[in-house]
Structure formats: C-alpha cells, structure tokens
Amino acid sequence: MGNVLIYGEHAGGNIPKATAVAVGAAQQIAAASGGDTILALLGNDLGGVKDAAAQLGATKVVCVESADLEHETADIRTLTMKAVAEATGSDTVVFAATTAGKDIAPRLAAAAEAAIASDVTAVNDDGTFVRPMYAGNVFATVKLESDFKVVSVRTTAFEPVEGAAASASEDLSLSIEKPGNAVEFVKLDATVSDRPVLTEAERVVAGGRGLKSGENFTTVLEPLVDALGAAMGASRAAVDAGYVPNDLQVGQTGKVIAPTLYIGVGISGAIQHLAGMKDSKVIVAINKDADAPIFSVADFGLVADLFEAVPELTEKVKALA
Amino acid sequence: MKILVTAKRVPDPETKIKVNADGTGIEEAGIKWVVNPFDEIAIEQALRIKEAQGEAEVVIVSVGSSDSQEQLRTGLAMGADRAILVSADNPDPTVVSRILEKIVEKESADLVILGKQAIDDDSNEVGQMLAQRLGWPQATFISELEIADGGGSATCVREIDGGLETLSFPLPAVITADLRLNEPRYASLPGIMKARKKPMEEIDAASLGIELGRSVTIVSVEPPPERAAGRVVKNVDELIAALQGEAKVL
Ligand SMILES: Cc1cc2nc3c(=O)[nH]c(=O)nc-3n(C[C@H](O)[C@H](O)[C@H](O)COP(=O)(O)OP(=O)(O)OC[C@H]3O[C@@H](n4cnc5c(N)ncnc54)[C@H](O)[C@@H]3O)c2cc1C
Numbered sequence: 001m002g003n004v005l006i007y008g009e010h011a012g013g014n015i016p017k018a019t020a021v022a023v024g025a026a027q028q029i030a031a032a033s034g035g036d037t038i039l040a041l042l043g044n045d046l047g048g049v050k051d052a053a054a055q056l057g058a059t060k061v062v063c064v065e066s067a068d069l070e071h072e073t074a075d076i077r078t079l080t081m082k083a084v085a086e087a088t089g090s091d092t093v094v095f096a097a098t099t100a101g102k103d104i105a106p107r108l109a110a111a112a113e114a115a116i117a118s119d120v121t122a123v124n125d126d127g128t129f130v131r132p133m134y135a136g137n138v139f140a141t142v143k144l145e146s147d148f149k150v151v152s153v154r155t156t157a158f159e160p161v162e163g164a165a166a167s168a169s170e171d172l173s174l175s176i177e178k179p180g181n182a183v184e185f186v187k188l189d190a191t192v193s194d195r196p197v198l199t200e201a202e203r204v205v206a207g208g209r210g211l212k213s214g215e216n217f218t219t220v221l222e223p224l225v226d227a228l229g230a231a232m233g234a235s236r237a238a239v240d241a242g243y244v245p246n247d248l249q250v251g252q253t254g255k256v257i258a259p260t261l262y263i264g265v266g267i268s269g270a271i272q273h274l275a276g277m278k279d280s281k282v283i284v285a286i287n288k289d290a291d292a293p294i295f296s297v298a299d300f301g302l303v304a305d306l307f308e309a310v311p312e313l314t315e316k317v318k319a320l321a
Numbered sequence: 322m323k324i325l326v327t328a329k330r331v332p333d334p335e336t337k338i339k340v341n342a343d344g345t346g347i348e349e350a351g352i353k354w355v356v357n358p359f360d361e362i363a364i365e366q367a368l369r370i371k372e373a374q375g376e377a378e379v380v381i382v383s384v385g386s387s388d389s390q391e392q393l394r395t396g397l398a399m400g401a402d403r404a405i406l407v408s409a410d411n412p413d414p415t416v417v418s419r420i421l422e423k424i425v426e427k428e429s430a431d432l433v434i435l436g437k438q439a440i441d442d443d444s445n446e447v448g449q450m451l452a453q454r455l456g457w458p459q460a461t462f463i464s465e466l467e468i469a470d471g472g473g474s475a476t477c478v479r480e481i482d483g484g485l486e487t488l489s490f491p492l493p494a495v496i497t498a499d500l501r502l503n504e505p506r507y508a509s510l511p512g513i514m515k516a517r518k519k520p521m522e523e524i525d526a527a528s529l530g531i532e533l534g535r536s537v538t539i540v541s542v543e544p545p546p547e548r549a550a551g552r553v554v555k556n557v558d559e560l561i562a563a564l565q566g567e568a569k570v571l
Binding site: 073102106111136139183187189236272 | 332334337338339340347359414415418437438440441442443444445446447448449450451452453454456457458459460461462464476479480481482483484485486487488489490491494499500501534535536537538539540541542543544545548551552553554556557558560561563564565568570571
C-alpha cells in the first residue's frame with residue numbers, strides 16, 4: 001500500500017504544533033493502509049528545521065530545498081508536493097487545516113485529480129473521513145473515490161505522536177520549473193505577540209463587540225489574558241470593528257480552537273463563533289444579556305457587566321498566584 | 322477587462338440547520354436561500370473594479386439547480402452585467418471547478434473572484450482547484466486587492482494565520498475573498514428593475530464534455546455531539562470557586 005505524505009509547515013526555524021498534529025492524523029491513516037508516514041519539508045536553506053522535523057514521529061523526513069521555495073506560495077509548492085508524493089510512493093497527502101494547508105491542499109488535489117476532504121475531524125477504520133459542514137451543525141462521513149487522496153485535518157481533532165524515535169532524514173533533489181506567471185511574495189506583516197499561540201494555548205480569553213473599543217481590549221481584557229497566561233481571541237465583530245488584528249478571529253471562517261479553558265467576554269455566541277470554540281473543554285461566558293446564545297454552550301455563565309466583572313476577576317485570579 | 326464571479330445558493334447564515342430524519346442531508350423546509358456571503362463580497366469587489374476602471378464586464382456564474390436563478394438575479398441587481406447558470410445535479414467542489422474552468426475559457430475572463438468558502442459545505446476548495454486547472458496564479462483569503470498595470474497585474478493582501486501577507490502576480494488570476502475585503506452593497510430598487518432585463522444564459526453541464534461524477538461521496542450526516550448544559554454562577558467568587566473546584570482549570 002502507498003505511503004502517507006505530510007506537508008510540513010515551518011516559520012522562523014520552528015515547526016508549529018499544527019504539523020505535529022498532522023503527523024498524528026497521518027499515522028492513523030497509515031495504520032489502516034500499512035504504509036509509512038513521510039514528512040515533507042519544503043524551503044530554502046532548511047537548517048535546524050530538519051532536526052526539529054525528525055522528532056515528530058514520521059517514519060521519514062524528506063527535505064526539498066530551492067530558492068523558489070523561500071515563501072509559501074501555492075503554485076510552486078503544489079508542483080513540488082506532487083513530485084514529492086510521486087518520488088516517495090505516497091498515495092495520500094495530509095495537510096493541517098491552517099491557512100497554508102487550505103491554500104495548497106485543494107490546488108494539489110486538482111493537480112493530481114485527487115479527491116479531497118477538508119478540515120477532517122476523524123479518520124475511520126474503513127477509510128472514510130468525518131468533516132464538519134454548515135458551521136459545525138452537521139458532521140458528514142465522506143468517502144474519497146480516487147486512488148490518490150488529499151486531506152486537510154482540523155488541528156483540534158488530532159494529537160501529536162508521543163515519545164517517537166527520531167526519524168531518518170533524506171534530501172530530495174527535484175527540478176521543478178517555476179511557472180512564468182508565478183505569484184511573488186511581497187511581504188508579511190506578522191502579528192508579534194509574547195502570548196501563547198491562539199491555536200495551541202491551554203487557555204484563551206476572547207473578546208467581542210461588547211468590549212466597545214480596541215482601547216478596552218488593552219485596558220480591560222488584556223490584564224485578564226495575562227493574569228491567566230492565556231492567548232487572546234476575538235469575535236468577527238471585534239475584528240471587523242478594528243479593535244484587534246484579523247488573526248485573532250475565532251469561528252467558522254477564522255481559527256478553530258479547543259483550549260482547556262475558554263472565556264468569552266462580551267461575545268453573543270453566534271453560530272459562526274461557536275463553530276470555532278465549541279470543543280473547548282471548559283467554556284465560561286461573561287455577558288450582560290442573560291439570553292445571549294453563548295450561555296447555551298457555557299459550562300459557567302456569569303450574567304454581568306464585563307467592565308465590572310472582568311477587572312474583579314483579574315484581581316482575584318492574580319491573588320491566587 | 323472581463324471579471325467572472327461566482328454566486329452559490331446557500332441557506333441564510335442565520336438559519337438554524339438541522340440534519341434530516343433519514344440522515345442523508347439537511348432539513349430544507351423553511352430555509353431562506355441567499356447568495357453565499359463570501360460570494361456577495363466577490364461580486365462587490367468585481368463591481369468596484371469595474372467602477373474604478375471605467376470599462377469592464379462583470380459576469381456572474383452559478384452552478385447548481387435552476388433555483389439558483391434567484392441568486393443570479395440578486396447579483397445582477399447589485400450591478401453585474403450578465404449571468405450564467407450551469408445546471409448540474411449535486412456537484413462536488415471538484416466538479417464545480419471543472420465546470421468553471423470551461424466557463425472561464427469560453428468567456429476568456431481576465432480575473433475570477435470567488436468567495437473563499439461556501440457556508441454550506443464549508444469546503445474552501447473551488448478557487449484553488451480552478452486556479453490549478455487554469456494554470457493561473459491564486460491569492461486566497463484576501464482582504465485587499467489592487468489592480469495595476471491597466472489590468473495586467475494585481476497585488477493582494479491575504480489574511481493568514483500569522484498576520485497579513487502581501488502577494489503580487491500577473492493577470493489572469495483567481496482570487497478568493499475573505500470577509501473584510503469589502504462590505505457588499507444592497508441591490509437598489511432600480512437595480513432590481515434593471516436586473517430583470519439583463520441576460521441570463523443557461524448551460525447544461527452535460528454539454529461541457531467533462532467528468533461530472535462526484536469524487537467525494539457523502540456516506541451519511543449526523544448532528545454534532547450535544548454539550549451538557551452548564552449553569553449560571555451568581556458572581557465572580559462563585560465563578561472562581563467553580564473553575565478551581567469542579568472544573569479544576571485554575
Ligand atoms: C459568513 C459569515 C461568517 C462569519 N464568521 C464568523 C467567525 O468566524 N467568527 C465570529 O466570531 N463571527 C463570525 N461571523 C459573525 C457572527 O455571525 C456574529 O455577527 C459575530 O460573531 C458577533 O460578534 P460579537 O458576539 O462580538 O458581537 P454581538 O453579536 O454584537 O454581541 C456582543 C455581545 O456583547 C454583550 N455586551 C455588550 N456590552 C456588554 C457589557 N458591558 N458587559 C457584558 N456584555 C456586554 C452583548 O450582550 C452581546 O451579547 C460570521 C458571519 C457570517 C455571515
């Protein structure tokens with residue numbers, strides 16, 4: 001049977017948890033097919049990332065280095081991943097359902113005439129996959145009707161491989177011609193934060209339109225975020241209003257998170273928001289409207305004015321430390 | 322410049338979606354159908370390009386049942402010039418991308434703008450697949466778009482996990498719209514009147530000479546697991562006690 005290839009993300013010399021989780025999902029798929037798991041690393045001068053990649057539990061790490069792979073543009077990476085799949089005898093390619101994975105995976109599926117399942121939440125023994133639809137109101141079991149398959153996996157639904165032995169590493173030299181109309185990377189305005197990564201954090205405090213301004217995010221919400229050592233998230237309304245940057249958006253069309261503790265502050269709990277945080281272990285909602293839909297998924301709801309409750313909570317959390 | 326945009330017919334985002342009794346799909350009774358919100362943003366962007374360029378044609382395409390005429394009329398009422406309905410029975414994203422490839426070729430479009438995902442199946446696939454089939458550059462999840470060189474190239478800002486990424490590329494290209502690209506206009510009354518007279522072509526997908534079989538079969542659908550009901554706490558002290566005691570997360 002064929003091998004399972006994983007698309008390895010990396011930035012600034014680090015591999016995100018999303019990729020470690022994708023390896024975990026790939027292992028489940030490979031267990032059914034009997035193939036190996038192969039982690040593909042694409043980049044220009046991979047350096048120390050190769051060693052980090054070898055710790056994730058894949059059978060093998062395959063590295064492709066080229067100046068054309070400096071940035072994560074979908075056109076050249078699709079061609080490269082297709083060639084790596086062929087060279088490694090892989091018949092399934094797994095991506096994490098991150099923005100990078102969602103950008104490249106469908107393009108690869110089209111290039112390989114492969115069937116694709118996006119945002120997969122479970123791998124079944126019979127080779128079918130489970131994926132959410134309608135903002136998580138429906139979970140579909142789908143069968144991919146092609147020999148070569150592409151999947152992207154929801155990172156909150158799988159676990160990294162624990163205690164794996166170091167993988168063998170191999171350099172693969174491919175001659176992929178960059179298309180004449182290739183996309184050019186111009187710049188990345190990266191969000192810099194000392195806080196935990198939103199999608200990896202154990203605790204998340206998310207703010208909504210109820211915060212009323214970006215300034216209130218800073219003065220009212222952030223002290224609680226930091227007292228808890230949490231990551232900060234937001235509703236779409238808060239992002240749209242410009243209170244916080246786009247990459248904090250949690251939901252159907254933002255990030256999907258499942259921390260141990262999620263605290264939603266001044267968020268009504270629209271279905272599109274719930275789609276991104278409903279799988280959190282413990283959900284707390286602070287909202288002055290007792291009828292806000294967020295209370296229907298909250299383990300603990302506090303009906304209160306956030307401008308009073310949040311500073312009080314912050315002080316009392318600090319006092320615990 | 323010719324801009325092709327898509328308009329998928331989907332349930333209104335406010336609709337409470339339920340799995341139907343036999344677990345094969347959703348309960349369709351009582352659903353209000355709208356243009357996929359992300360497609361509305363795509364249409365709006367095409368109209369803005371047309372307004373900025375002076376000369377451009379905006380062609381709006383929907384793939385699906387004949388009911389999608391309603392969504393195409395909405396796009397025409399917003400200001401699109403003409404519409405194409407490709408009738409196809411229950412196509413999956415792969416099939417839709419094959420159909421759109423044919424339409425783009427037939428129309429010799431310079432730019433295709435789609436919503437980044439449709440809020441029914443949430444696949445987020447068609448734009449990327451289409452770009453690959455056409456061999457065109459793609460920019461997904463965009464929040465800003467600038468057309469340069471008199472329609473020869475474009476620069477886009479993309480909303481990605483780590484922040485905002487800027488890309489530039491030559492046209493023709495495929496781009497997919499994210500929420501913050503623009504705020505779509507409402508159709509005006511004169512717009513709605515005019516839309517009635519705008520051309521709507523109907524094409525049978527079977528006439529396009531492509532594989533129409535789904536590559537993804539939906540075996541069954543289920544509702545999500547229910548969360549156990551929680552409780553309301555009286556004050557901050559009770560909340561902290563609950564998080565420390567019952568929940569053990571503090
Ligand atoms: C296609 C589409 C995709 C979408 N994707 C997403 C997504 O990914 N993520 C997302 O979050 N949304 C998404 N949305 C938007 C979603 O439908 C809601 O509009 C949004 O989540 C609302 O944000 P909010 O809860 O912050 O604001 P609101 O709904 O306005 O709620 C604000 C809440 O704050 C409370 N409040 C106000 N003042 C106070 C106070 N002083 N103290 C305590 N509480 C207070 C109010 O009672 C209210 O419940 C999407 C919508 C569409 C159509």
